[in-house]
Structure formats: C-alpha cells, structure tokens
Amino acid sequence: MKKNQWLKIGFQLAAIVLALLFTTLVLLMAGASPLQAYSNVLQGIFSSTADITNVLAAWVPLLLATAGVLITFAAGLWNIGIEGQIVLGAVFTTGALRLLQNSSLPGGWIIVIGFIAGLIGGAIWGALAGVLKTFGGVNEIFGGLGLNFVATAFALYLIIGPWGRPGIASTSGTLIFPTRLWLPTPLNVALSPWALGLGILAAILVYFLLRGTYFGLRLKAVGKNMRAAFLLGVPTWQYSMYAFLLCGALAGLAGAVQVTAVYHRLIPTISSGYGFLGLLVAMLINYQAVWAAPIALFYAALNIGGIQLPIMMKMDSSLSGVLQGILVLFVLMVEGARQQLFEKKE
Amino acid sequence: MTSMGLLISIAGILSGAAPIMFGVIGETITERAGIINLSMNGTILLSAMVGFAAAFVTGSLFLGFLAGALLGGLVALVVAFSSIALKQSQVAVGFVLAVLCLNLSYFLGHAYISQNGPSLNVLPIPVLDKIPILGILFFRQDLMTYFSFVIIFLAWFWIYRTRPGLMLRGIGERPAAAYVRGANVNRLRYIYTFLGGAIAGLAGPTFSLDVKAGWAGQLSGLDGYGWIVLSIAIFGGWNPFRAAFGVYLFSFLQWLGLVLQPVLPNIPTQVLQVAPFPLMILTLLLVNIGDAEWVQRWLASLPEGTRRVMARILRALRASPPASLGVPFESE
Numbered sequence: 001m002k003k004n005q006w007l008k009i010g011f012q013l014a015a016i017v018l019a020l021l022f023t024t025l026v027l028l029m030a031g032a033s034p035l036q037a038y039s040n041v042l043q044g045i046f047s048s049t050a051d052i053t054n055v056l057a058a059w060v061p062l063l064l065a066t067a068g069v070l071i072t073f074a075a076g077l078w079n080i081g082i083e084g085q086i087v088l089g090a091v092f093t094t095g096a097l098r099l100l101q102n103s104s105l106p107g108g109w110i111i112v113i114g115f116i117a118g119l120i121g122g123a124i125w126g127a128l129a130g131v132l133k134t135f136g137g138v139n140e141i142f143g144g145l146g147l148n149f150v151a152t153a154f155a156l157y158l159i160i161g162p163w164g165r166p167g168i169a170s171t172s173g174t175l176i177f178p179t180r181l182w183l184p185t186p187l188n189v190a191l192s193p194w195a196l197g198l199g200i201l202a203a204i205l206v207y208f209l210l211r212g213t214y215f216g217l218r219l220k221a222v223g224k225n226m227r228a229a230f231l232l233g234v235p236t237w238q239y240s241m242y243a244f245l246l247c248g249a250l251a252g253l254a255g256a257v258q259v260t261a262v263y264h265r266l267i268p269t270i271s272s273g274y275g276f277l278g279l280l281v282a283m284l285i286n287y288q289a290v291w292a293a294p295i296a297l298f299y300a301a302l303n304i305g306g307i308q309l310p311i312m313m314k315m316d317s318s319l320s321g322v323l324q325g326i327l328v329l330f331v332l333m334v335e336g337a338r339q340q341l342f343e344k345k346e
Numbered sequence: 347m348t349s350m351g352l353l354i355s356i357a358g359i360l361s362g363a364a365p366i367m368f369g370v371i372g373e374t375i376t377e378r379a380g381i382i383n384l385s386m387n388g389t390i391l392l393s394a395m396v397g398f399a400a401a402f403v404t405g406s407l408f409l410g411f412l413a414g415a416l417l418g419g420l421v422a423l424v425v426a427f428s429s430i431a432l433k434q435s436q437v438a439v440g441f442v443l444a445v446l447c448l449n450l451s452y453f454l455g456h457a458y459i460s461q462n463g464p465s466l467n468v469l470p471i472p473v474l475d476k477i478p479i480l481g482i483l484f485f486r487q488d489l490m491t492y493f494s495f496v497i498i499f500l501a502w503f504w505i506y507r508t509r510p511g512l513m514l515r516g517i518g519e520r521p522a523a524a525y526v527r528g529a530n531v532n533r534l535r536y537i538y539t540f541l542g543g544a545i546a547g548l549a550g551p552t553f554s555l556d557v558k559a560g561w562a563g564q565l566s567g568l569d570g571y572g573w574i575v576l577s578i579a580i581f582g583g584w585n586p587f588r589a590a591f592g593v594y595l596f597s598f599l600q601w602l603g604l605v606l607q608p609v610l611p612n613i614p615t616q617v618l619q620v621a622p623f624p625l626m627i628l629t630l631l632l633v634n635i636g637d638a639e640w641v642q643r644w645l646a647s648l649p650e651g652t653r654r655v656m657a658r659i660l661r662a663l664r665a666s667p668p669a670s671l672g673v674p675f676e677s678e
Binding site: 026029030031078080132135136137138139141142143145146147148149150152153154156157160161276279280283315316318319320321322324325326328329332333335336337339340 | 384424428431432433434437438439441442443445446448449450452453454455456457563570573576577580613617620623624626627630631634635636637638640
C-alpha cells in the first residue's frame with residue numbers, strides 16, 4: 001500500500017515535469033526564451049500586492065465554477081453548459097441592479113438582491129440543460145454547448161439592444177454601475193473580501209455536501225451506477241436535476257461576482273472562460289473536492305501571470321492556457337499508464 | 347434579389363460549408379468506430395493555424411492542407427491512445443485537447459497574425475460549368491469545395507457498401523462480435539480515429555487557406571465551429587447524407603441570419619449568427635425524444651391510429667448512436 005502511494009506521487013511528479021517540458025518546447029518553437037517567459041509569469045503573480053489580489057480576485061469565480069462542476073461530476077454529468085450558466089447569472093444580476101439602481105434601497109441590499117438574481121439565473125440555465133437531458137434524452141454535453149451559444153447571444157443582444165449605452169451601439173459592454181453598487185473593496189485593490197468569503201464558503205460547503213451528507217452519498221450513487229441507484233430506491237432523475245440546479249446556482253454566483261466585483265457592468269465575455277477552466281481543475285484534482293481550493297488558486301495565478309507575456313515579450317497570453325491544458329492531459333495519461341502497468345488484475 | 351444573385355449566394359453557402367463538412371464527416375467516421383473525438387474545436391483552430399503557417403512558410407497550398415490533416419490525425423490519436431491503451435475517459439481527454447489546442451493555436455500562431463498567405467483559387471470544371479444553374483452551384487467552386495461534395499459520397503459508400511465499411515460499423519456497434527469475426531478491433535479503431543481526425547483536420551486549412559483566408563488569432567472567428575461540428579454529427583445520425591443535410595441546413599440558416607440583418611435592424615448580427623443553435627437543440631430534442639420514458643408512456647396511452655402515426659414520425663426522426671460509442675473494448 002505504502003509503496004503504491006509513493007509510486008502514485010512519483011507518476012504525478014513525472015506528469016508535472018512532462019507538462020513543463022512540453023510548454024518549454026512550445027516556447028522554443030515560438031522562438032522565445034523559456035526562462036524569460038517563466039520568470040515574467042512568476043513576476044506577474046508575485047511582484048506586487050496588486051498582482052496577488054488580482055490572483056485572488058480571479059480565484060473566486062474559478063473556485064465557484066469548480067465547486068459547481070464537482071457536484072455535477074459527482075452525479076456522473078458533464079456540465080459543459082456551465083459557461084452559459086455563468087453568463088445567465090451575470091445577465092440576471094445586471095438586470096436586477098439596473099431595475100433597482102434608481103430605487104431608494106441601500107446599495108448593500110441591491111447587491112444582495114443582485115446575487116440572489118444571479119443565483120436564480122444560473123440555476124434556470126442549469127435546469128434547462130437538465131430538463132433537456134432527463135426529459136428529452138439530449139446528452140448534457142450537446143445541450144449544454146448549444147445553451148452556451150444561446151446565452152452568449154442573449155447577453156450580446158442585451159448589450160447592444162435594450163441595455164445599450166445611450167447613443168452608442170457597441171459590443172464593449174453596458175454602462176458602468178455607480179460605485180454604490182460595487183462590491184466593497186476596502187483596501188483599494190481589485191479584491192472584495194465579500195467575494196473571497198463567498199468563494200471559500202462555497203468550496204467548503206460543496207466539500208462537506210459531497211463528503212458528509214446523505215444527499216451527497218445518493219448523488220454519488222447516481223453518478224457511479226444510475227440503474228443500481230434506481231433499484232435501491234434513489235429517485236435518480238430528481239438527483240440529476242438537483243445537481244444541475246446546484247451547479248447552475250454556483251455558476252450564477254460566479255457571474256454575479258464578475259458583474260458586481262470585477263467588471264461592474266455586463267460584457268459579452270463576462271464568463272472569461274472560468275467555466276471550462278473549472279472543468280479542467282476538477283479533472284486535474286480527480287474530482288476530489290479537498291484539492292479544489294489550492295489547484296484553482298494555482299490556475300487563477302497562471303491566468304494572471306500570463307497577462308505579463310503580451311506586455312513584456314509581445315507574445316500571446318494563451319501560454320497559461322497551454323500549461324493549464326497540457327498539465328491535465330499528462331496527469332490523465334500518466335495516471336492511466338500507472339494503472340495499466342501496476343494495477344492490472346488485482 | 348435577382349435569381350442570378352440568389353444562385354451565387356447558394357454557391358457561396360455550399361463553399362462556405364466545406365470546412366464544417368470535413369469536420370462532420372471526419373467525426374462521423376470516428377464515432378462509427380466507437381470513439382468520440384471531443385477535441386474538434388481545438389483541432390479545427392490548431393489545424394487552421396498550422397495549415398496556414400505551413401503554406402505561408404513553404405508557399406505550397408498542398409503542404410498546408412497536408413499539415414492540417416496530419417495534425418488532426420495526430421490529435422485524434424491522442425484520444426484513441428488514451429482511451430484504448432490507457433483506459434481514460436474519451437470525453438475528458440477530448441475536452442482537454444479542445445482547450446489545449448485552442449490555446450496552442452493562439453500562442454504559436456501569434457507570429458502569423460495578419461500575414462498575407464496563399465489562398466485557394468476558384469477552379470471551374472470545363473464544360474460542366476456551362477450547365478445552367480448547376481454549373482454555378484456545383485462546378486465553379488474551388489478544389490476543397492469539390493472535395494467536400496465528393497467526401498459525402500465516399501464516406502457513405504465506404505460505410506454502407508464495402509466490406510471494410512461493414513467491419514467499421516461492426517466495431518462501433520458490437521465490437522465483441524466483430525472480434526469473433528476476426529477483426530482487430532483496437533487496431534481498426536486507431537486507424538479510423540486517425541482517418542476521421544485527418545479529414546476533420548482539413549477543416550482548419552479550408553478556413554485559413556480558403557473560406558476565411560488568413561490567420562487572425564482570436565479574431566479569426568473560428569472558435570465555436572468545433573462544437574457546432576459535434577452537434578451536427580449527432581444530428582446527422584452517423585449517416586453521411588443526413589450529416590451533410592445538417593451541415594447545409596446550418597450554413598443556410600447562418601446565411602439567412604446575415605440576409606435578414608437589414609430587415610431586422612434592431613437585432614445585431616452576432617445574435618442572428620447564433621440563430622441555428624436553438625434550432626440545433628430543438629432538432630437534437632426531436633432526434634432523441636422518442637427514446638424518453640415519458641414519451642413511450644404517452645405514446646402507449648394514445649388511441650391506436652394516432653399512436654401508430656406518432657410512433658412512425660418519432661422513429662423517422664430518431665437517430666441511435668453506434669451501440670458501443672465511447673465504450674472501450676477488451677478482448678478477454
């Protein structure tokens with residue numbers, strides 16, 4: 001047993017080394033100095049308080065998305081539609097803020113209502129993928145992909161049309177909200193402690209939901225073997241729907257954070273790819289909720305560090321995406337190789 | 347619009363659909379063999395970038411398309427290897443590759459943005475291009491558009507009319523039975539995944555060297571096509587003709603979105619461009635709903651005559667996937 005543990009760690013380290021080698025090779029192919037690129041990325045993460053708070057600000061929506069897909073993965077579902085769920089959350093939040101911004105309600109209350117609206121918006125979009133799956137037989141991957149496009153188009157329509165800035169037909173975004181509708185950032189940095197608290201709370205709740213509750217146990221039973229779960233009396237389709245609703249709600253909160261704490265308006269790319277990134281993080285941690293927070297933090301840091309590349313080296317910032325992707329690929333493949341080599345016929 | 351203008355528009359739809367056609371036919375072949383290659387979105391972007399770069403550097407269009415096809419095949423092999431040899435989830439590996447290849451294309455393609463590269467010219471087919479109507483539609487296109495027509499028939503013929511095609515269907519439906527009949531299931535799956543990936547890999551260069559000539563990084567507007575391809579492959583029910591119908595329907599709807607733009611000035615172009623997606627979801631719903639339990643129950647409750655008609659309609663719409671799609675095969 002102990003030997004196997006060490007072997008597993010050794011293989012995972014090998015995967016990390018391979019991923020770094022691959023990324024270095026990619027950098028050499030692009031004619032760049034790998035050392036310079038890596039040091040630029042690291043500097044972009046650690047060189048100032050602003051960088052570190054930026055990383056934490058990116059961590060929040062990623063953590064919410066990761067926590068969400070951990071629930072759907074537990075139920076055996078591939079919620080690729082999470083991108084659209086984030087967008088719908090952002091749309092609902094924006095709608096609520098617009099509706100109430102001229103009311104006499106205190107800003108704090110409006111923000112809270114905005115978050116609830118975002119939660120509902122995401123949950124609705126998640127439920128839609130769930131209904132298509134459970135009642136229409138449409139695989140959640142393809143239903144979700146279609147719904148992602150629809151959500152983005154809907155946001156675009158609102159931005160150019162009904163919610164457009166007066167006099168300008170621009171896809172750049174809606175009018176910026178007055179600062180009283182911004183999530184408070186007391187230290188004068190991009191990070192709101194409220195958002196940070198929300199993200200951490202969500203990760204902890206999902207960890208305990210999946211680990212220590214009856215609900216989580218039944219959810220995992222549905223994910224492992226739907227038929228067996230059904231025969232044992234678990235209401236299977238209801239549990240699939242719960243998973244979609246919960247994941248959509250968390251994604252919707254991520255959208256609400258993007259609107260109230262990051263952009264302070266609705267933009268077409270409001271999801272910033274955090275949904276797909278959340279799926280990657282969940283795969284990398286082998287769906288173990290304990291690791292969600294640290295690995296999501298690492299991926300958020302890569303996102304922020306990558307921003308330095310276009311500035312310092314005139315390269316595309318997608319190097320971060322390359323490293324994020326290849327790391328998951330090698331971890332999956334190396335883990336597969338380990339199982340094939342050392343765990344055959346137990 | 348004049349009738350001539352309309353004909354030219356339709357000819358444009360046909361050539362504009364060529365890249366999607368390669369993607370969909372490639373994916374159809376791969377899935378027929380029982381493997382889902384979910385990497386399509388990344389494959390198309392990276393093959394577009396690599397194809398453009400290869401043609402730009404060598405000055406040879408042929409090498410550009412070849413590079414795209416090889417890259418598509420290679421990415422597909424990673425899916426096949428991870429699934430067959432390493433027993434990893436095809437969906438997981440495919441999804442990671444979709445994200446990875448997209449980022450690779452943006453990163454490595456940075457140097458080629460807005461470069462003037464070669465592009466494919468129209469190549470009218472002598473004599474045939476003089477046929478009224480048909481000449482404009484089918485015989486005044488470029489080489490890859492012709493190939494996109496031909497490949498529909500080739501794929502259909504291979505799958506349904508040849509012995510190896512029978513084996514191909516066999517390894518996707520009942521690999522155990524095919525194995526007993528002497529097929530080397532996993533080797534065939536490698537071959538067909540590579541082949542399907544290579545055909546799909548033509549989609550990228552067909553964009554970057556033909557339909558949307560050039561490479562513009564994130565502004566190329568190719569992000570998303572791979573997901574469309576996957577949806578149409580399902581809609582196509584793993585039959586090349588039905589898949590081709592799906593491709594042209596999608597392209598037609600996108601074109602319609604552009605044409606309707608002046609009529610509906612309040613709706614931005616980007617919104618009309620996604621009009622096919624709700625329809626896509628709807629068709630996927632129609633294709634699959636016949637299998638849903640509540641529909642079966644509802645059907646059973648209908649009076650005999652209506653029930654038979656409804657059941658027939660649903661059956662005609664229905665498309666069932668190869669029975670072993672996504673399921674790894676082990677001989678013991």
